[in-house]
Amino acid sequence: xxxxxxxxxLAIVCALFSDKIDAAFKADQKLKRIIxxxxxxxxxxxxxxxxxxxxx
Numbered sequence: 001x002x003x004x005x006x007x008x009x010l011a012i013v014c015a016l017f018s019d020k021i022d023a024a025f026k027a028d029q030k031l032k033r034i035i036x037x038x039x040x041x042x043x044x045x046x047x048x049x050x051x052x053x054x055x056x
Contacts, residue, residue, distance in 0.1 A: 004046050004049050004050055004053075007042055007046050008042075008043065008046045008047075010042075011038075011039040011040075011042040011043050011046070012039070012043070014035055014038075014039050015035065015036055015039040015040075018031075018032045018035040018036055018039070019032060021035060022035070
């Protein structure tokens, strides 16, 4: 399993559980936004890497 897929899975899991993570740290939705932004960025970078790898 390539490292790109591991990052994709981790980003999706973090995004799915961002509410529970935010509640555990009592961050008033601030941490949830940060987690979702980073997860979206990781997803975007990994998708671009997968597409670029398949084009070559």
